[in-house]
Amino acid sequence: xxxxxxxxxxxQANTKKRFYFNCSxxxxxxxxxxxxxxxxxxxxxxxxxxxxxxxxxFSWLFLFSVPxxxxxxxxxxxxxxxxxxxxxxxxxxxxxLSSAALYGSLNYGVVFDYSMIQNAAETDSSEALSYLNLxxxxxxxxxxxxxxFVLSRINVNCARxxxxxxxxxxxxxxxxxxxxxxxVNFYADYAATxxxxxxxxxxxxxxxxxxSGYKYARDQxxxxxxxxxxxxxxxxxxxxxxxxxxxxxxxxxxxADNFAYxxxxxxxxxxxxxxxxxxxxxxxxxxxxxxxxxxxMFSLQTRSNFSRLESDNQQNVIDLMQQxxxxxxxxxxxxxCKNVCERVPTINIDTKKSPLCDGKYCFDEALLAxxxxxxxxxxxxxxxxxxxxxxxxxxxxxxxxxxxxxxxxPTCEQSxxxxxxxxxxxxxxxxxxxxxxxxxxxxxxxxKALPTDIDKQFLYVSDHGESLGESGAYLHxxxxxxxxxTQTHVPLYLWADEHNxxxxxxxxxxxxxxxxxxxxxxxxxxxxxxxxxxxTYQHSQDILAACSTKNSENTL
Numbered sequence: 001x002x003x004x005x006x007x008x009x010x011x012q013a014n015t016k017k018r019f020y021f022n023c024s025x026x027x028x029x030x031x032x033x034x035x036x037x038x039x040x041x042x043x044x045x046x047x048x049x050x051x052x053x054x055x056x057x058f059s060w061l062f063l064f065s066v067p068x069x070x071x072x073x074x075x076x077x078x079x080x081x082x083x084x085x086x087x088x089x090x091x092x093x094x095x096x097l098s099s100a101a102l103y104g105s106l107n108y109g110v111v112f113d114y115s116m117i118q119n120a121a122e123t124d125s126s127e128a129l130s131y132l133n134l135x136x137x138x139x140x141x142x143x144x145x146x147x148x149f150v151l152s153r154i155n156v157n158c159a160r161x162x163x164x165x166x167x168x169x170x171x172x173x174x175x176x177x178x179x180x181x182x183x184v185n186f187y188a189d190y191a192a193t194x195x196x197x198x199x200x201x202x203x204x205x206x207x208x209x210x211x212s213g214y215k216y217a218r219d220q221x222x223x224x225x226x227x228x229x230x231x232x233x234x235x236x237x238x239x240x241x242x243x244x245x246x247x248x249x250x251x252x253x254x255x256a257d258n259f260a261y262x263x264x265x266x267x268x269x270x271x272x273x274x275x276x277x278x279x280x281x282x283x284x285x286x287x288x289x290x291x292x293x294x295x296x297m298f299s300l301q302t303r304s305n306f307s308r309l310e311s312d313n314q315q316n317v318i319d320l321m322q323q324x325x326x327x328x329x330x331x332x333x334x335x336x337c338k339n340v341c342e343r344v345p346t347i348n349i350d351t352k353k354s355p356l357c358d359g360k361y362c363f364d365e366a367l368l369a370x371x372x373x374x375x376x377x378x379x380x381x382x383x384x385x386x387x388x389x390x391x392x393x394x395x396x397x398x399x400x401x402x403x404x405x406x407x408x409x410p411t412c413e414q415s416x417x418x419x420x421x422x423x424x425x426x427x428x429x430x431x432x433x434x435x436x437x438x439x440x441x442x443x444x445x446x447x448k449a450l451p452t453d454i455d456k457q458f459l460y461v462s463d464h465g466e467s468l469g470e471s472g473a474y475l476h477x478x479x480x481x482x483x484x485x486t487q488t489h490v491p492l493y494l495w496a497d498e499h500n501x502x503x504x505x506x507x508x509x510x511x512x513x514x515x516x517x518x519x520x521x522x523x524x525x526x527x528x529x530x531x532x533x534x535x536t537y538q539h540s541q542d543i544l545a546a547c548s549t550k551n552s553e554n555t556l
Contacts, residue, residue: 033074099144229314252391255465271441401435
C-alpha cells in the first residue's frame with residue numbers, strides 16, 4: 001500500500017522513455033472501485049441522494065454511507081475480476097462498456113435491464129449508428145479512453161501468489177466489516193429507500209448491465225434447443241362467402257399522448273380522420289421496447305407471463321393464420337420482426353433501391369409499393385398483410401419523414417436530442433406521428449380501391465411509446481414497472497369497409513372505445529378479424545367480441 005503512487009523512470013536502455021505509476025494489486029482494485037463509485041455511478045449517486053434528501057427527516061450519516069457502501073461493493077467486485085494476466089484487458093473492456101452505459105443513463109435516462117440488453121442485441125447496424133454523434137464520441141473518449149490510457153500507464157506490482165491471496169483476503173474482510181457496519185446501523189433506511197425507489201438498483205454500473213447481459217446470453221446459448229410448441233395443431237378458417245383482406249400495421253414508438261384522437265391539441269391525425277377509424281384510447285403496451293412488445297402482441301402469452309424465450313419457440317397468431325390456410329405476408333421497414341415472421345413469407349424493404357431511402361433508412365411510404373403489388377395479385381380467399389413501420393423511431397426523429405411533412409417547426413435535427421429544446425423535440429416527434437398517419441391513410445385508400453365484394457379491414461397498433469424529456473427521461477426501454485405512461489400508453493385503431501359482410505363500421509362505432517385494453521387483446525382480436533376457429537381463442541380478450549359471430553365452441 002505504500003507504493004500506490006510512486007513515480008519511477010524506466011531503464012535508460014529503452015529507446016522510448018515511459019513513466020508508470022507503481023501500485024500494488026490491492027491499491028489498483030481500490031482505485032478502480034473509487035472511479036466507478038464516484039464517477040461512473042454519478043446517476044445512481046444523484047438518484048440516491050435525491051431520494052434520501054427529499055425525506056422530511058434523514059440522517060447525514062446514512063447519506064454519506066451510500067458512497068462508502070457502493071465503493072466497498074465495487075472493491076469486492078473488482079477483487080473477483082482482477083485476475084492476474086487478464087487484469088488490464090478485463091478492465092479496458094469494462095471501461096468502454098461502462099462509459100457507454102453512463103452516457104445512456106445521463107443523456108437518455110435509460111437503464112440496462114434485461115429488456116434493454118435484448119433490444120440492444122437485436123438492433124441492426126443502421127439503428128445503432130443513429131445514436132452516434134460528436135457528443136457521444138467525446139464522452140467515450142473522456143470517460144472510457146482516457147481512463148484506459150491512464151490504466152495502461154499503471155504498473156501493477158503483483159506479489160507472490162500466496163501473499164497476493166492473503167493480502168486480497170484481508171482487503172475483502174475489511175470491506176465486509178465496513179458493509180456489516182453500514183447494514184447494522186442503517187438497514188431499515190436502506191430497505192425503505194430501496195422499496196420506494198426501485199429503479200436505483202438498476203442504475204448501478206456495471207452490476208446491472210453485467211447481470212442482465214449474463215441472463216440474456218444464458219437464454220440465447222443454453223436454451224436455444226427448446227422444442228417448438230404448437231399451441232393448436234388444427235386451426236381452421238371460418239366459413240365465409242366473401243374474400244377477405246386484412247392489413248395489420250405495427251407502429252413504432254408512437255405514444256398515444258400525441259394523437260389527436262386522444263385529445264392532443266395538434267391535429268396529428270388529419271389524414272386518417274377522413275376514413276372514420278375507430279380509435280381506442282385506453283390501451284397499454286406489453287413492453288417498453290420493440291424486442292418485447294412485437295413478439296408479445298402476436299403471442300398467446302400475456303404481459304404478466306410473457307417470456308421471449310417461450311414466444312420464439314411456439315406458434316404465434318401469424319403462424320395460426322397461415323396454418324389455417326390464410327395467405328400471410330409480412331413487409332418490414334424496421335429492424336426485423338423479432339422472430340414473429342420467421343415462418344411466413346417476408347419482404348424486407350431494401351434501403352438501397354428506392355428514392356424513399358437514404359441507404360440506411362426508408363420512409364414508411366416505401367411500404368406502399370409492395371402492398372399495392374400484393375393487393376393486385378390476391379391468390380387466396382383470405383389474405384393477411386402485416387406492415388412493420390419505422391414510425392417514430394428515435395433518436396433521429398427528423399429522418400423519419402420527408403421534408404414536405406415538416407409541418408411543426410422548429411425541429412431537432414440531431415441525434416443528441418437532449419441538447420435540443422423540448423419544444424423542438426416535440427415538434428419533430430409530432431411530424432413523425434403526422435407522417436405515419438398519412439401512410440396509414442394511404443394503406444386504407446388502397447384497401448378501399450379493391451372491389452366491393454371483398455371484405456377489407458385494417459388494424460393499427462404501436463409497439464410502445466416514448467419519453468420526450470419529461471422528468472429528464474428520453475426514448476424508451478425503461479423497466480415496465482418503473483416506466484412512465486408515455487412509454488406504455490399506445491394508440492390502437494380499427495377500420496372496416498362499409499361493404500363488409502363481417503366486421504362493419506357500424507359495429508366498430510358501437511364498441512366501448514374507452515375500455516381498458518392492452519396488447520394482450522391483439523392475438524384474439526386478430527382471430528376474429530381474419531376469421532380463424534381455434535381452441536386458443538379467448539372471448540374476454542377480444543376487442544371485437546360484440547361484433548363476432550363465433551359460436552361457443554370456439555370460446556375457452
